[in-house]
Amino acid sequence: MNAIGWPNWRSLNQEGIVFAIAVVLFAAAAIGLPGFIDPNNLVAIVRSVSVLGILALGMAVVIIGRGIDLSAVAIMAMSVAWYLQLLNSGTPDGLAFAYVLAGVIAIGLLNGFLVAYADVPAIFVTLATGSFVFGYVRSQLISQDAVPVPQGHWVELLGGLRFLDIPVEVFIFAGLAFVFFLFLRFTKWGRYVYFAGDNPVAARNIGIPVRPMLVLRYVLSAFVALVAGLLTAASLHSINTRIVNSTLLYDIVLVAVIGGIGLSGGRGGVRNVLVGAALIGILLNAMTIIDIPLLYQNLIKAAILLGAIIVDGFINPRDEQTAQQGDI
Amino acid sequence: MKIIRTFMAAAAVLAVSVFSAPSFAAEDPGPAAYSQALKGKRVMLIPMAMGFDLAQGWAHFLKKEVDAWGGTFETRDPNWVVDAGAQAITDAISSDTRPDVLIIHSPDLNSYAKLMKKAQAAGTYVLLVDNPANFPADAFVGSDWDRLGQLEAEAAIKGCGPNSSKKLGLVQGDQANSSSLYQYAGIMKVLEKNPDFKVVAKPDSNWDATTSRNVTTTMLQQNPDICAIIDFWDGDATGAAAAIRDAKLEGKVFLVTTGGGEKTADCDKLQDGTYGAVVMTDLARQSGDMNALIKFLLQSGQPAGTSKTYIYTLEKATTKADLKPDSCWDLKALQAEAAK
Numbered sequence: 015m016n017a018i019g020w021p022n023w024r025s026l027n028q029e030g031i032v033f034a035i036a037v038v039l040f041a042a043a044a045i046g047l048p049g050f051i052d053p054n055n056l057v058a059i060v061r062s063v064s065v066l067g068i069l070a071l072g073m074a075v076v077i078i079g080r081g082i083d084l085s086a087v088a089i090m091a092m093s094v095a096w097y098l099q100l101l102n103s104g105t106p107d108g109l110a111f112a113y114v115l116a117g118v119i120a121i122g123l124l125n126g127f128l129v130a131y132a133d134v135p136a137i138f139v140t141l142a143t144g145s146f147v148f149g150y151v152r153s154q155l156i157s158q159d160a161v162p163v164p165q166g167h168w169v170e171l172l173g174g175l176r177f178l179d180i181p182v183e184v185f186i187f188a189g190l191a192f193v194f195f196l197f198l199r200f201t202k203w204g205r206y207v208y209f210a211g212d213n214p215v216a217a218r219n220i221g222i223p224v225r226p227m228l229v230l231r232y233v234l235s236a237f238v239a240l241v242a243g244l245l246t247a248a249s250l251h252s253i254n255t256r257i258v259n260s261t262l263l264y265d266i267v268l269v270a271v272i273g274g275i276g277l278s279g280g281r282g283g284v285r286n287v288l289v290g291a292a293l294i295g296i297l298l299n300a301m302t303i304i305d306i307p308l309l310y311q312n313l314i315k316a317a318i319l320l321g322a323i324i325v326d327g328f329i330n331p332r333d334e335q336t337a338q339q340g341d342i
Numbered sequence: 343m344k345i346i347r348t349f350m351a352a353a354a355v356l357a358v359s360v361f362s363a364p365s366f367a368a369e370d371p372g373p374a375a376y377s378q379a380l381k382g383k384r385v386m387l388i389p390m391a392m393g394f395d396l397a398q399g400w401a402h403f404l405k406k407e408v409d410a411w412g413g414t415f416e417t418r419d420p421n422w423v424v425d426a427g428a429q430a431i432t433d434a435i436s437s438d439t440r441p442d443v444l445i446i447h448s449p450d451l452n453s454y455a456k457l458m459k460k461a462q463a464a465g466t467y468v469l470l471v472d473n474p475a476n477f478p479a480d481a482f483v484g485s486d487w488d489r490l491g492q493l494e495a496e497a498a499i500k501g502c503g504p505n506s507s508k509k510l511g512l513v514q515g516d517q518a519n520s521s522s523l524y525q526y527a528g529i530m531k532v533l534e535k536n537p538d539f540k541v542v543a544k545p546d547s548n549w550d551a552t553t554s555r556n557v558t559t560t561m562l563q564q565n566p567d568i569c570a571i572i573d574f575w576d577g578d579a580t581g582a583a584a585a586i587r588d589a590k591l592e593g594k595v596f597l598v599t600t601g602g603g604e605k606t607a608d609c610d611k612l613q614d615g616t617y618g619a620v621v622m623t624d625l626a627r628q629s630g631d632m633n634a635l636i637k638f639l640l641q642s643g644q645p646a647g648t649s650k651t652y653i654y655t656l657e658k659a660t661t662k663a664d665l666k667p668d669s670c671w672d673l674k675a676l677q678a679e680a681a682k
Contacts, residue, residue, distance in 0.1 A: 055563045062556040159393035250551045250580050259422050302560040308546035309517055
């Protein structure tokens with residue numbers, strides 16, 4: 015903003031553009047679509063992107079540290095499917111949860127270790143561990159795609175939990191977003207994530223424990239995936255591992271990237287995730303109200319994404335100073 | 343000497359055949375012919391995925407029969423990936439142990455048409471199960487999806503009642519799978535005859551429960567007076583059910599869906615009121631139809647690709663009121679039986 019209050023177009027970045035698109039869409043939908051502005055519908059919008067947003071928070075921290083976690087959806091679905099399978103076959107709750115938590119942390123550690131210490135690119139490591147998690151759990155630990163939540167179990171009760179008529183996952187999303195914000199903004203290790211993502215070599219040279227922190231980020235991402243999976247099961251009273259084949263993983267990356275978190279690392283924050291999630295949520299809700307067929311929904315989603323990227327390219331042209339090594 | 347020996351041998355043979363003649367007469371030639379035609383034949387099932395109730399049920403009943411007549415039964419698991427299914431069919435056709443009967447659960451109308459033609463050209467009978475395709479397979483076994491849609495619509499209209507808002511919501515699958523397209527066509531046919539009933543929204547779930555929940559939430563938000571929702575598959579109808587539960591419209595919105603008739607997926611949910619009506623596939627009968635066709639084709643001697651039969655499974659909409667102990671089959675029980 016300059017003195018007379020006009021936005022400074024030169025400083026408008028992708029986050030700003032996407033935010034503007036989201037606001038315009040919101041305004042248009044509020045005027046044009048009956049029932050859109052209804053408080054219950056607004057809650058439904060936030061809720062519909064809560065699980066996506068939670069996963070995107072985990073992804074964001076990994077991407078800011080110049081990595082990517084393609085195993086997130088596999089961990090989310092398979093950990094919870096295994097947990098429910100254990101419960102259904104009579105394993106005591108505490109023990110079952112301990113197994114699953116240990117498994118989730120182990121996969122996070124494996125991801126982090128292979129990326130940090132074996133120097134394998136994150137995209138390959140997590141792609142492989144994601145497939146491994148899916149294949150192993152699906153073939154060895156569970157007997158079918160959909161695993162129901164046992165009746166009366168706390169996961170089922172969690173799904174019915176409401177405060178002020180707002181579903182619990184909205185609060186968990188908000189809470190996690192706040193925690194991630196505090197972590198990235200105000201803790202030493204949070205700030206280190208940016209240093210390590212912006213320039214890992216320099217970060218290491220000034221004495222930042224780059225490698226242990228990298229491992230931590232993947233463990234964090236895996237844990238967030240478990241939370242997202244539990245919330246999904248809580249709402250649907252079952253988990254379907256078919257979700258691993260869906261476009262959810264791309265949607266997670268989409269939410270993070272469209273909000274302005276550069277895939278090259280070192281930039282962005284929780285706000286970007288919220289902006290990205292808001293756009294996707296408003297868009298999907300409006301298109302559902304208008305009753306646009308799924309095929310066209312995907313087309314419109316992709317067109318808006320491309321538009322945002324193209325406008326970003328015009329406003330913030332890349333040159334030698336802004337480009338980074340490892341830019342994708 | 344030679345002549346005497348020949349005579350003696352002839353006499354012996356005569357004697358044996360005379361004395362054993364009665365037992366020969368009682369021998370039914372059927373089983374021998376049956377066994378000869380079927381023994382060692384290979385049957386392969388390639389569903390869209392092995393991880394869901396229908397596929398596991400088919401595999402159970404098929405394996406039982408094929409094992410019994412001395413054949414080999416195999417499955418391939420493409421895990422919902424169309425390419426992986428195509429690869430499995432290609433591998434099956436070109437392998438040394440080419441299956442004699444290939445049972446394919448097609449993901450859409452066209453993907454596997456060329457491959458199925460190739461299989462028939464190689465001499466493999468092709469059965470299509472559950473999902474029709476634009477291909478003259480030796481036989482199609484499964485639901486008449488158009489009829490199934492009609493049954494769903496009739497159940498929804500009945501569930502709504504004459505004094506309701508007469509507003510229906512649909513949660514379709516996608517716009518590629520024949521089961522979704524034909525189901526929609528069937529529903530529309532019934533609604534044409536009942537013009538006072540209107541579809542107020544018809545989003546797609548892409549067969550995903552979370553998407554189903556989100557679109558149903560929006561649908562109920564926009565039209566709180568909807569009296570019935572038809573979700574096109576019980577695999578994602580749990581999402582629509584969650585949306586109804588969240589909107590506190592349980593008992594007010596009649597949820598209709600369709601599925602494989604598995605106990606936890608369908609009957610338990612009818613029992614607890616999650617679903618109002620489910621059009622269920624009679625899995626044992628459907629598998630029985632497949633078994634009969636396999637046995638017929640392998641004995642018929644006719645070349646693959648020369649017949650074109652449609653065996654539609656009898657379907658009906660089941661509600662809580664007409665639930666019987668045998669309305670559903672129990673996957674857990676089948677798995678326990680298989681593990682023995």
